[in-house]
Amino acid sequence: MKDDGLVKEVPSKSGSFPDWYTAVVLKGELADYAPVRGCMVIRPYGYTLWECMQGLLDARLKATGHVNAYFPTLIPESLLNREAEHVEGFSPQVAWVTHGGAKELSERLALRPTSEAIINTMYARWVKSYRDLPVLVNQWCNIFRWEKATRLFLRTLEFLWQEGHTLHRSEEEAEEEALRILDIYVDFVENDLCVPVLAGLKPESEKFPGAVRTYTIEAMMPDGQALQSGTSHNLGQGFAEAFDIRYLDEDNTEKRPWGTSWGVTTRLIGALVMTHGDDRGLFLPPRVAPFQVAVVPVLFGKQDEAVLAKCREAVTALAGLRVKLDADTNQTAGWKYNQYEMLGVPVRVEIGPKDVQKEGAVLVPRDGSGKRFIRFADLAQEVNGLMDGVQRGMLAAARERVRAMTSEAGSFDEFRARLDAVPGFIRVAWCGSAQCEGQIIEETKTTPRVMVPAEQDRGDAPCIACGRPTGKRIYYARTY
């Protein structure tokens, strides 16, 4: 027998968190390491999860007037160089194609690290009149960034994402779009994935290269590290200038449109795993779980046909849900219980000879709230009720955890003490200067994550680094 290369046991989540994470991703069959350093394979179970996630986000984007398109992966170096900040931000991470067939190319081609350059090049051709605006285009595709340290789903050389790229007639409209998308991301990530986030503006130093303003959603993982989970950029007119996009306005003058871009990635799968998993494996929210229900027959050799018939009846009764009936006779019911817990299936239905006799079934929610015997006639209603209850419970539990990991510090000393005691989001007054930021990063390995909205400010307070009074508040955290 070959060694299967898989992790045999899951280490404790409260022990070595990184090892636990990797084990759950591998043993939960979400992903595997590829033969190229830093690349991953998204296995069928993981990809089905991504399809479920895509479906829910794509519907929100379409409902707000966005359409999908597909732009080339290969971007000529000269195009990438058009926007100065942009190329400076991405060039250290770009993979380059230099040969096609046996021939060396006259200009090397970047594998898209993001698509502003190629998309705005096309927009310059397509947009001519104010009637062509707004342009509301999204793309689902693969992206390449040559990262040094990689982790499954969290940071890989290739990943999947969606990237929206829009153009508008006014600055206000572009700002509205950037915020509309931020709201959609919050709604999707919190209500479908049950991952609570802080949403708001990035500080200057963490802006997207080429953006005027970057909005972000930041999740807090159980190990005290923040995970940037999605960004929405107001690009101003920078890309429209760099790529010479102009339109004839109603007043018969030529103007430049205002742009946005925004994206979330397969990294969200990492957020799901870390937020909800436990020592038994994955735990997936019902709205996105590839299988929402696992039906497991308890077979003893006698009455097996009656048990299997009842299980099939259960599948029929649960039409509309994603149900896996596991009638494999090579594995015991006990093995299957463990397996579907490892895979994070939200609800298990067990049916054995006694249940058939009593016209019932046993329901076991993955949230640990305990098994219950129900009348078979109530199956659909009970399971659908559990779907809602489990979904709500997962968000509530995550919110409670993040609340306990979010605090405030009035001084640098207090900040360091909080970080030692309960690492997480720490709210501080910060003047915003590069010098203070550098000092905080160097001394604490935290970075500024997201500004506190101005309306939540409570007057001036001393910057925790330099002591100068400032009205600004921001969340600092260690980060992935």
Place this chain on the structure above:
Amino acid sequence: MKDDGLVKEVPSKSGSFPDWYTAVVLKGELADYAPVRGCMVIRPYGYTLWECMQGLLDARLKATGHVNAYFPTLIPESLLNREAEHVEGFSPQVAWVTHGGAKELSERLALRPTSEAIINTMYARWVKSYRDLPVLVNQWCNIFRWEKATRLFLRTLEFLWQEGHTLHRSEEEAEEEALRILDIYVDFVENDLCVPVLAGLKPESEKFPGAVRTYTIEAMMPDGQALQSGTSHNLGQGFAEAFDIRYLDEDNTEKRPWGTSWGVTTRLIGALVMTHGDDRGLFLPPRVAPFQVAVVPVLFGKQDEAVLAKCREAVTALAGLRVKLDADTNQTAGWKYNQYEMLGVPVRVEIGPKDVQKEGAVLVPRDGSGKRFIRFADLAQEVNGLMDGVQRGMLAAARERVRAMTSEAGSFDEFRARLDAVPGFIRVAWCGSAQCEGQIIEETKTTPRVMVPAEQDRGDAPCIACGRPTGKRIYYARTY
């Protein structure tokens, strides 16, 4: 004003077919040229068409037990070299990544020209027991082939496709799978896209590099050239050997599984355009059309509100169909009629003040069968009836055209005469030798497309090239 780079008029289809094709693809807003030679942008309208196509094929694949996954784009050169025929077949077309960030890579990486090498590498890790079989995995992704001559959708350096890769316990099972997929492709392409195909075995010379048998679906374009529209390969055990895939069978011995792979690409959009388009532009089959119905209000300034209200009522009545209501007041109704004909929308609904008064609407099917006034109360029934009728009519018309372009030749002279008179599929007796094939290709620029199934053979006949008697029949054609 900038030049928009778009074609202003569509040349006649019966005139310069290649120019007509390019004009319709561009003006129909399906695709545009990208800044990289040989690459294209799939515009929102074209991509929505692809999404509609994907949905219908993906559902068929899932209904037959296949699941989607995602494998890396980058394939180390050493892996690609593992299967000798495979690498020989693809290496002239491979694009190579040689640098990541500022560093030169120690081994260059291929952009996948197809994914057998990377996927079978992973299967070798995952498959251990007969219980792991069959493996029925599909992937929707981008593919790169460094082609010399390119055409929008038909042949580009990057394109989108689905590629299935399966493993089975027996030769028979693999053969069944290859044929099952071929059947699915025929069903999808004929019944959803209304593109009739010849389905069957490729001759040896046209096999996929590394395959034991390649099955193909071949469509016939109106210019007399065949378009290979999908392939399904029985891979035998070649890749299982090259990538050392073994499983422990029920009898406790190690065995090699049998494989298949199969794919269709965005090239099918080209087949759609060429098969159904006309001098007025695209004509899309109702099942895949991004908009199945265009509702156009006829506005005169008076009673506009009543007309628009009726149009909105029409949209509601047509719920379940993909409907575009075009209430733009900057364009005339006449302009919109032309525009939706150019976009190939199967049915147009026109509503003006008189129609409102008469409680009716005008239906105009894109197939040219003539406009008709209907009672508004019958709208949903009439339009849904037209959907079915137009879909059936498109397939019937295409079948009739291809029938007239399919013939038989008993000798080389007859073959040449047919080719001059009505180029298309020409059925001939052919011994299958490389020498005869070479002679036919050289003298006629046709290639062997697809074998006639043995059960349709009618005894021996002389090979049209060498005259030796043979039982084999094959369709030759010029090809894209």
